[in-house]
Amino acid sequence: MAEACRVRRMKLGSQGLEVSAQGLxxxxxxxxxxxxxxxxxxxxxxxxxxxxxxNFLDTSDVYGPETNELLLGKALKDEGIREKVELATKFGNTCTDGKFEVRGDPAFVRTACEASLKRLDVPCIDLYYQHRVDTRVPIEITMGELKKLVEEGKIKYIGLCEASASTIRRAHAVHPITAVQLEWSLWTRDAEEEIVPTCRELGIGIVAYGPLGRGFFAAGPKLVEKFGNNDSRKAHPRFQPENLDHNKILYEKVSAMSEKKGCTPAQLALAWLHHQGDDVCPIPGTTKIENFNQNIGALSVKLTPEEMSELDSISQPEFVKGERYTSMVLTFKNSDTPPLSSWKAA
Structure with missing residues (x-):
C-alpha cells in the first residue's frame, strides 16, 4: 500500500495562489x-x-448551512495555523424554508462575503467561489462585485464552480479567475470535453471535487449500506439499485488494478487525477484521520502511460449509469447567463 507522504505544492491558476497538490x-x-x-x-x-x-481547505456557507464555516473558523484560531492555510469558501446557494435558490446579484454577493468573513473570523478569504451560477444575472455583474471585494482586500482570488465555458470566458474578461471547481473523477468525466481545455487556455487552475465518486472508489458498492436517512447520496441516481449493479463493474476493475499496483482503489482514483496535469488539485473529503493519510498517499502512486490508458479505457462514460445529480440544472451544462446588455439594476 502506498504510504502517506509529505504533500508537494502547486500553483493554482496564474495569479500567484500556491496550494498543496491535494486539498481537503x-x-x-x-x-x-x-x-x-x-x-x-x-x-x-x-x-x-x-x-x-x-494547506488548501474547502468549505461553503451552505454546508450546514453555515456550521462548516464556523467549524473552520474555530479550528484556525490556534496560534500560527491561519498563516499556514489557503482558505476557500463559496457563496450563491441559499435554502430558505425548504426552497433552494441561486443568487449572484451584487447586494447578495457582498452580504454573503461579509457573513462568511464573520463566521470564519478572518479579515480576508483566500479563494472565494461562486458556488453555482445565477442564470438570471449576467456573470459580468456578479464578477464586478467580486472584483470590488478583491480591491477592498476582503478576498484575494476569485473562483467559479460548475460554470460553462462561455461563462468562464466572460467572467475571466472582467477579472482573472484563479480556479474553477468541477466534479471530476473516474466516473465523472464530462468536463474533459470543453471545460478543462478552456481553463487551460486561460491559465485557470482546476479543483476537482468528488474525486472519489462521493466515496464510491473508497468503499465500493457496499457504501450504500452505510447511508443514513439524512445522507443526500441516497437520492443520487448512480447509487440507485438499477444503476449500482452496473457501476460496481467499474469499481471492480479499478480495485483489480489497484491490487496489482500495490495501492488502494481510492489512491488509484486520486492518482489518476494527479496525472491529468500539474494544474489539477483534487479535494477529497473524509471524517477520519486514517482515511486522510491514505488519501495523501495517492501522491506517491506513479502511473505509467499504459496504466493511464487502461484507466481511461475502463472509465468511459458508457460504462457509468445514472446522472451525477438528481437534477442536472446545477451543473455547467445549464449555467449560461443573460447578456450584460439585458441587466437592469434594481
Missing amino acids: GCMGLSAFYGAPKPETDSIPLLHHAIRSGV
Missing part, C-alpha cells in the same frame, strides 16, 4: 453525508491535515 474538502464534516461530526473529532482532523502539509 470539509463539507462532510458538517453536512449532506450524514449527521454532523463532533468538533472533538473534526478539529483534530483539520489540524492533522495542516500538519501533514495540506
Whole structure:
C-alpha cells in the first residue's frame, strides 16, 4: 500500500495562489453525508491535515448551512495555523424554508462575503467561489462585485464552480479567475470535453471535487449500506439499485488494478487525477484521520502511460449509469447567463 507522504505544492491558476497538490474538502464534516461530526473529532482532523502539509481547505456557507464555516473558523484560531492555510469558501446557494435558490446579484454577493468573513473570523478569504451560477444575472455583474471585494482586500482570488465555458470566458474578461471547481473523477468525466481545455487556455487552475465518486472508489458498492436517512447520496441516481449493479463493474476493475499496483482503489482514483496535469488539485473529503493519510498517499502512486490508458479505457462514460445529480440544472451544462446588455439594476 502506498504510504502517506509529505504533500508537494502547486500553483493554482496564474495569479500567484500556491496550494498543496491535494486539498481537503470539509463539507462532510458538517453536512449532506450524514449527521454532523463532533468538533472533538473534526478539529483534530483539520489540524492533522495542516500538519501533514495540506494547506488548501474547502468549505461553503451552505454546508450546514453555515456550521462548516464556523467549524473552520474555530479550528484556525490556534496560534500560527491561519498563516499556514489557503482558505476557500463559496457563496450563491441559499435554502430558505425548504426552497433552494441561486443568487449572484451584487447586494447578495457582498452580504454573503461579509457573513462568511464573520463566521470564519478572518479579515480576508483566500479563494472565494461562486458556488453555482445565477442564470438570471449576467456573470459580468456578479464578477464586478467580486472584483470590488478583491480591491477592498476582503478576498484575494476569485473562483467559479460548475460554470460553462462561455461563462468562464466572460467572467475571466472582467477579472482573472484563479480556479474553477468541477466534479471530476473516474466516473465523472464530462468536463474533459470543453471545460478543462478552456481553463487551460486561460491559465485557470482546476479543483476537482468528488474525486472519489462521493466515496464510491473508497468503499465500493457496499457504501450504500452505510447511508443514513439524512445522507443526500441516497437520492443520487448512480447509487440507485438499477444503476449500482452496473457501476460496481467499474469499481471492480479499478480495485483489480489497484491490487496489482500495490495501492488502494481510492489512491488509484486520486492518482489518476494527479496525472491529468500539474494544474489539477483534487479535494477529497473524509471524517477520519486514517482515511486522510491514505488519501495523501495517492501522491506517491506513479502511473505509467499504459496504466493511464487502461484507466481511461475502463472509465468511459458508457460504462457509468445514472446522472451525477438528481437534477442536472446545477451543473455547467445549464449555467449560461443573460447578456450584460439585458441587466437592469434594481
